[in-house]
Amino acid sequence: MSTFKRASRALRSNFSLFSTPRPYLSHFFSNQNASFCSRPRQNSKEGSTIDLNEYPSDNIRNFSIIAHVDHGKSTLADRLLELTGTIRKGHGQPQYLDKLQVERERGITVKAQTATMFHRHKFLGSDTDFLLNLIDTPGHVDFSYEVSRSLAACQGALLVVDAAQGVQAQTVANFYLAFESNLAIIPVINKIDQPTADPDRVKAQLKSMFDLDPSDALLTSAKTGQGLEQVLPAVIERIPPPPGKSTSPLRMLLLDSYYDEYKGVICHVAVVDGALHKGDKISSAATGQSYEVSDVGILHPELVPTGILLTGQVGFMVSGMRSTKEARVGDTLHHARTVIQPLPGFKPAKHMVFSGLYPADGSDFEALNHAIERLTCNDASVSVTKESSTALGLGFRCGFLGLLHMDVFHQRLEQEHGAHVISTVPTVPYIFEYSDGSKVEVQNPAALPSNPKNRLTACWEPTVIATIIIPSEYVGSVITLCAERRGEQLEYSFIDSQRAFMKYRMPLREIVVDFYNELKSITSGYASFDYEDSEYQSSDLVKLDILLNGQPVDAMATIVHKSKAPRVGRELVEKLKKFIDRQMFEIIIQAAIGTKVIARETLSAMRKNVLAKCYGGDITRKKKLLEKQKEGKKRMKRVGSVDIPQEAFHELLKVS
Ligand SMILES: Nc1nc2c(ncn2[C@@H]2O[C@H](COP(=O)(O)OP(=O)(O)OP(=O)(O)O)[C@@H](O)[C@H]2O)c(=O)[nH]1
Numbered sequence: 001m002s003t004f005k006r007a008s009r010a011l012r013s014n015f016s017l018f019s020t021p022r023p024y025l026s027h028f029f030s031n032q033n034a035s036f037c038s039r040p041r042q043n044s045k046e047g048s049t050i051d052l053n054e055y056p057s058d059n060i061r062n063f064s065i066i067a068h069v070d071h072g073k074s075t076l077a078d079r080l081l082e083l084t085g086t087i088r089k090g091h092g093q094p095q096y097l098d099k100l101q102v103e104r105e106r107g108i109t110v111k112a113q114t115a116t117m118f119h120r121h122k123f124l125g126s127d128t129d130f131l132l133n134l135i136d137t138p139g140h141v142d143f144s145y146e147v148s149r150s151l152a153a154c155q156g157a158l159l160v161v162d163a164a165q166g167v168q169a170q171t172v173a174n175f176y177l178a179f180e181s182n183l184a185i186i187p188v189i190n191k192i193d194q195p196t197a198d199p200d201r202v203k204a205q206l207k208s209m210f211d212l213d214p215s216d217a218l219l220t221s222a223k224t225g226q227g228l229e230q231v232l233p234a235v236i237e238r239i240p241p242p243p244g245k246s247t248s249p250l251r252m253l254l255l256d257s258y259y260d261e262y263k264g265v266i267c268h269v270a271v272v273d274g275a276l277h278k279g280d281k282i283s284s285a286a287t288g289q290s291y292e293v294s295d296v297g298i299l300h301p302e303l304v305p306t307g308i309l310l311t312g313q314v315g316f317m318v319s320g321m322r323s324t325k326e327a328r329v330g331d332t333l334h335h336a337r338t339v340i341q342p343l344p345g346f347k348p349a350k351h352m353v354f355s356g357l358y359p360a361d362g363s364d365f366e367a368l369n370h371a372i373e374r375l376t377c378n379d380a381s382v383s384v385t386k387e388s389s390t391a392l393g394l395g396f397r398c399g400f401l402g403l404l405h406m407d408v409f410h411q412r413l414e415q416e417h418g419a420h421v422i423s424t425v426p427t428v429p430y431i432f433e434y435s436d437g438s439k440v441e442v443q444n445p446a447a448l449p450s451n452p453k454n455r456l457t458a459c460w461e462p463t464v465i466a467t468i469i470i471p472s473e474y475v476g477s478v479i480t481l482c483a484e485r486r487g488e489q490l491e492y493s494f495i496d497s498q499r500a501f502m503k504y505r506m507p508l509r510e511i512v513v514d515f516y517n518e519l520k521s522i523t524s525g526y527a528s529f530d531y532e533d534s535e536y537q538s539s540d541l542v543k544l545d546i547l548l549n550g551q552p553v554d555a556m557a558t559i560v561h562k563s564k565a566p567r568v569g570r571e572l573v574e575k576l577k578k579f580i581d582r583q584m585f586e587i588i589i590q591a592a593i594g595t596k597v598i599a600r601e602t603l604s605a606m607r608k609n610v611l612a613k614c615y616g617g618d619i620t621r622k623k624k625l626l627e628k629q630k631e632g633k634k635r636m637k638r639v640g641s642v643d644i645p646q647e648a649f650h651e652l653l654k655v656s
Pocket residue numbers: 067068069070071072073074075076095107108109110137138139140190191192193194220221222223224
């Protein structure tokens with residue numbers, strides 16, 4: 001029996017998810033021939049005309065769309081929004097719910113987004129109006145925290161699988177997130193319009209890996225619209241209504257928040273019990289602070305005030321909170337002066353990589369502080385502590401869920417908050433033990449003394465359990481890659497005749513930098529990869545210092561496995577030589593472990609002349625080049641007497 005089946009069975013015995021049809025299912029099975037009305041409601045609900053009292057919790061369905069990257073979640077969400085008349089067909093903006101600039105530029109979802117839709121459906125023999133809350137989630141492994149938070153507000157999930165690619169690594173991860181949250185899972189085999197689509201093969205995979213009944217799978221094309229009419233009826237019939245009690249005191253879960261210049265913090269909430277009205281006095285279970293609700297409503301998909309949110313409904317609330325310190329994701333909010341049992345909240349985010357963020361211009365520290373405050377309001381999974389560096393001045397040490405998450409946070413700081421940032425080489429959190437018995441967790445290599453007073457006696461590094469799914473012909477090269485990255489094989493099996501499934505325990509630092517790219521390149525893009533954190537393992541680690549003209553640059557220090565130190569040291573100094581501009585004096589670039597130099601390069605003196613290639617040319621062209629150089633200089637950091645451009649810090653990341 002496959003691991004999946006075993007796990008699935010074990011979990012099933014704990015959660016009894018699919019085995020017994022639930023009461024709401026019995027209706028579905030006896031009404032297979034019901035005629036479903038999938039047209040948008042004639043009286044499409046607009047603005048303040050929406051009366052949420054018409055939607056008791058029995059008429060509410062809360063569901064997420066989960067899938068591997070690019071299997072079509074956001075496109076499917078678009079079609080459902082159109083089908084219900086929530087957005088106009090051909091609104092001109094594909095992946096409507098991917099609103100951030102970074103999401104549009106990269107074509108990926110990084111933030112889960114909620115949208116409320118209204119849909120009339122023949123239920124129990126009569127036309128009934130339903131309120132459906134759809135949450136579109138990210139697919140990339142770095143954002144699975146967003147997925148697990150979204151699932152807390154749902155009773156069901158559409159598990160979307162590409163009809164040609166079949167089950168991939170994040171399909172597996174997301175299935176288990178939904179399964180362990182005891183959600184009703186509706187398999188949706190999407191992209192059936194593709195010439196290489198093979199829905200029967202995907203159905204067989206869903207059966208063999210997750211024990212999902214092939215006849216439950218919906219076949220759709222979010223592109224052509226084929227099969228979409230089955231989706232909302234399935235949501236209504238197969239997903240249970242939210243279980244809360246309308247007569248109990250108010251308890252609502254704070255799902256997400258963001259900062260609005262005019263309104264302050266806007267919170268996304270799920271009302272679990274009771275009801276919330278505009279003007280109510282509410283308290284936070286986490287901080288004990290009280291607020292008055294100045295606005296409340298639904299996301300339809302923009303903010304639409306309704307004055308009320310009832311049991312089971314998901315919407316927004318404005319209450320004068322000012323920062324993340326007040327709007328804590330996972331907090332339970334309740335009416336002031338009522339005693340309630342707080343909701344379980346969310347597991348704290350586990351930070352996989354840490355990096356220093358410094359203002360590109362040292363004097364902008366306060367501006368960066370402000371920008372980070374605002375952005376963490378919308379991304380509570382980032383940890384932030386102040387730190388200082390001899391090379392870069394005052395800045396922040398931030399913990400991220402992965403490198404893509406770090407990159408996206410960096411980009412959002414620039415795009416949404418105008419902050420120019422230099423980020424230092426990311427590191428994973430190591431544990432070091434000294435001869436006096438003390439143990440420290442090191443999130444910043446610079447904090448590790450190069451010549452410590454007490455002798456280092458042991459080091460540990462974090463590991464992950466990596467799941468890799470690949471076409472069988474690439475098995476050999478993937479095994480070689482994993483061995484090079486110090487991986488230990490835990491499982492190797494076949495999903496079907498064409499695809500292999502492997503599990504490895506690997507040091508986290510081996511996979512955070514460039515592992516996925518390499519895996520993709522050796523498998524012609526066919527590999528899919530996911531990981532979850534695991535325990536620490538003992539390791540032989542050393543601190544590698546970078547010195548410029550004999551002076552260590554703390555922001556460039558890194559911790560590496562001893563066996564890899566000579567190669568990494570050599571590559572680092574070679575990269576730096578390429579990226580640091582020649583200056584009026586000679587620069588000696590060295591990599592060292594303690595006092596021992598292991599690599600060295602020399603950059604000879606000469607100032608870079610940006611006009612060198614500008615033969616003739618009029619004065620405006622020369623001025624342009626000089627302006628560009630000036631702009632570039634703003635992004636430089638002076639260490640001692642050496643100017644280091646931001647790209648040098650970025651390039652270090654790729655090597656180390
Ligand atoms: N042929 C075809 N292409 C589709 C279909 N659905 C989505 N696509 C395309 O697949 C690509 C990815 O679609 P998205 O909706 O962004 O996928 P996603 O799962 O939301 O992606 P992430 O948010 O990055 O995980 C886009 O180019 C879509 O146009 C479909 O049914 N058929």
